[in-house]
Amino acid sequence: MDGVVLPTTHDIVIFRGTHQFNQDITGPDFQFGNVKGLFEQDTFMVSTAIGGWARQEEKFPQCTITFGDRLTYFRNAREYDFESTLQASANLCVVSLSIPINSMALLIGEESTKNLLRFLNVSADPSIAVHEIPMRITQILQSAVNPRLTGSMKRLYCQSKSLEYLCELVELMEKSEAQTLHVEEKNSIIQDIHNDLVNHPGRLPTLTEIAQNYGMSARSLNTLFTQEFGLTINQCITRSRMEKAHELIQNSDIALKLIADKFGYSHVNHFITAFKREFGYTPGSLRK
CATH class of the missing domain: 1.10.10.60 (Homeodomain-like)
Known part of the structure; x- marks a missing residue:
């Protein structure tokens, strides 16, 4: 596994993990283990996976979710605790975004934040939902960590991609509301x-x-x-x-x-x- 955690301004944090498997050793599934954390305030989290799937046994709230490729995982919580299993039949790239909801409101507006959380079914704390998101939007978040950049430029690029991703989600929500x-x-x-x-x-x-x-x-x-x-x-x-x-x-x-x-x-x-x-x-x- 090759991973990077990249904090930016407005308390935006991007995690990117690239997993390369040897099936002779791991088998079809890989038990990644327990992942837990605690935020100081209500936080919006997104996880995407390209190349395969990830499955999580969640404690807050208790549920089992699977995401990957077009399926994106969304969470609103102050605390997370889950057991993770990764598909080991292909190389897997997982990119996650976390941002305090107050910071999100400053960036895209209180109304858009409130409506987006409602649209994604994660208004409550804690709540989790999985939605099918167009690949072109997922790719924005997947490209947020640019290996060719360093220092402040890398953080600035990461933040711009995070904001672009959130804005695309808002536009997707608005089009969906109008069509449905x-x-x-x-x-x-x-x-x-x-x-x-x-x-x-x-x-x-x-x-x-x-x-x-x-x-x-x-x-x-x-x-x-x-x-x-x-x-x-x-x-x-x-x-x-x-x-x-x-x-x-x-x-x-x-x-x-x-x-x-x-x-x-x-x-x-x-x-x-x-x-x-x-x-x-x-x-x-x-x-x-």
């Missing part, structure tokens, strides 16, 4: 969001707040909304509010300042600018 929603369910959710926002008084909630309320990522929500209405959430609601404001201005003597406040504009000048952008003329021209 049933058409009728998707249309119903998007229509509910549209109706809620059109009738929402005052300041609109942010895209992130809306997405959290419906258990989706902001990007997936905006993509689905655009597919349904041909406009982003902000464009759609702004247009609806401007049309209602246009009707109020034309058919009432309510002051522009009150109308602006009703539709979430803290300054009447901002309302006038948005109105002119939508219709090509100022709201005051309707009352001349």
Whole structure:
């Protein structure tokens, strides 16, 4: 076995182990032994294997998992303790990533971190899940330890690959969310969001707040909304509010300042600018 443990900034740690077996000695399976460790805080762990499989008898929580090639192993825990068995019929390269969840939130954002853990079924501590991940994404993590680099450049390259891997997982999650929603369910959710926002008084909630309320990522929500209405959430609601404001201005003597406040504009000048952008003329021209 040839192994390397490479710590980087943000408490990211990459482990790479290359296992070369002589079957005359080891047989088809190799009992690697017990592996255990303890983190100071909740930590997200990923393990990939290329060339074969690895099987682990886990204690936290108690379960047996097998990963390798397209199957990737994910964990959320402060402690790990398992007995490992490796396939010895082929040379095996295992690459693992660990990063504190707080550090992960700093790098890819709290919303993306929360949604990704939920998507991978590892929101709880402790929890373990195995998922089929496209090989192109797995290869990013597998290439994180570059033997041609040394010192700070090696750590920087490792960190960049770790971040690239996490971002690819987030993108995979967002595409999966958009594709797996049933058409009728998707249309119903998007229509509910549209109706809620059109009738929402005052300041609109942010895209992130809306997405959290419906258990989706902001990007997936905006993509689905655009597919349904041909406009982003902000464009759609702004247009609806401007049309209602246009009707109020034309058919009432309510002051522009009150109308602006009703539709979430803290300054009447901002309302006038948005109105002119939508219709090509100022709201005051309707009352001349």
